[in-house]
Amino acid sequence: MKIVYLEFQLQSQNPDMEECFKNAFELTNSEILQSQFDTALSGSTTVLALIQQNQLWTANVGDSRAILCRNNNGWKSIPISRDHKPSDEAEKQIIIQAGGRIQCQRDFFGNNVGPERVWLSYIDAPGLAMTRSMGDKIGAEAGVSSIPEVFQFTLSTNDKFLVIASDGVWEYLSNDDVMNIIIPYYEKDELDQAGEKLMMEAINSWKNNSPARDDITFIIIQLNN
Template identity: 45%
Template sequence: MNKATRTTSLRQHKLTFLKDNNNSLQLQTRSQSFKQNISISPDKKSQISPTKQNSVFLNGQLLTRPRSKYNQQANLSTTKLQDSQKMFLIQQAQQQQAQQQRSEQSPALHRKQQSDKVLKYDLPKISPIKARIPIKQLQSDMNQLDLFKREQIKQNLIKSAYTKSQAGKNEDNLTKTNQDSFISLQSFKDNMSLFGVCDGHGQEGHKCSQFIRDNLPKNISSQLSQSPSSITESISKSFIRTNSQLCNAEEIITTFSGSTTVISLIVDDTIYTANVGDSRSIICRLQSNGVKTAISLSNDHKPDLPQERRRIEQSGGRVEPYIDFDGSSLGPSRVWLKSEDIPGLAMSRSFGDKVAASCGVICEPEILTHKIQEGDLFMVLASDGVWEFLSNEQVIDMIYPYYVQDEGNAACVRIVKESIKLWKLNDTVIDDITIVIVFFNKQK
């Protein structure tokens, strides 16, 4: 037998490939306690790398075998293997065959089982060799550890999220097109979650709200990637960019159509709420004395607010309610052109609405931040179909029993039914109603 041509180290044992007169390879393992020869057939010698062998210890001995895809075909010499080692190889082959059969019978189930076995984030393991590397080279591992910690915060913070949207009815009691849309992305981006409600209005309001639902999250994600340190600025730029895309969309006419939008972006334990219009976001906090309070995460943008009215009037618009033929005021304050009774928008900020935008209605969001504290139980985002006749306190009082019982879907149904009942009692129409409820785990 000729001189050894290659030697490599694996788990402190030496693997030596030897070539005999028949030009076949022989793998020899050497250690202080064990010495074993394994013959490898010539047709496999080009497929097996000595640095990628799959080695195991069994009964104090080192068993070296080719990779799993060759287990059933490799020509291993078993003359000196113990019975337990033979059983090990047989069992491995049987398990692989059974696993392959299961995957062929139910590919979806197999993928789910495999994904359940894999951790989403692996904690960095710094070896003694790596510990001698300069700190700058270890920065990627530390970033991974930081990401893992933030992901754990998010998972521990949000328990679950629930949604429900129902179309309203017109004066003839006929169900109309639902112009509301909602956003519920619990795993939005890295350590972030995103929730929102869009309330469309006008002839093509449903198209506007759906466009915002589909494009605003993409723009926020893109802006955050470009400027991860400035979350509020990224959100504001995303609103403006989405509005520009909406107004330039050929398939949507936004002359007298648009949509309100409120979103809550949760980053670690901080909520960034951006609002345009009169959809609303609140949070329920349970005080130490057992009293529940509703904390507003957004402000409704009504035209008669001093700051909003000032901007509209400076832009050439006017703010007043609708005036009927008798000169009586009807309904809330609205935005009108200086010399024409259009568009009559009942909010001072919105997406779309090109005519209203010409007289001071803007899409720039008002962004408020909230640090989640002990006692914060759940968050609610809803269109004005809910807030028209229900106060913040009434909403959290109705939801709280369902939070205790962990029945979020039932809580959504309760709010929708109560809102419909009040619309029937107070108006001839029923507005579209959309609600998103986010349950938090108890904070320590």
């Protein structure tokens, strides 16, 4: 992420936070596409959070996710980002209007296999399972965008911690699953152990459901009330 640019913009008087994030994502994506890396079929999801006093902003592309965990006479997990999936009707229309195609992969007999994916109209590529990302040059030709979705929230003393994680964590674990794994360790002020436990649970969820495994990366952020 273009941290220097973002910091500069945030230091200005009354910055437009959504515009700051969108410009930072655009600059970052431009640098990725112009780098020495082959981005034709390579890219990444992105999710970030920014806290200023009691205001929280999130920005994301793809299906990495952030949740806020609140305890107000009972625990509740609150999604603070939105997954950008081809199955989402609004996201699907963006791809179709850009000339891309949405459909599942097909097996030898023509049966649908797995989730809906993004393809070019004239060839079975790139087959992305998300509608927004960084990089993914061929995906961009099908309408895949690096424009983030930005949300703003007001924090309260009931908000205890954030979890920001890549899609490998969320594939087989729900928001509540992740929160409930962390709570016992949060209550004992043992977030390092919470991280170890969440990592093992995410790994085991893949072992129990798939021969493959996606990237598992996350951060748990305790909120100082």
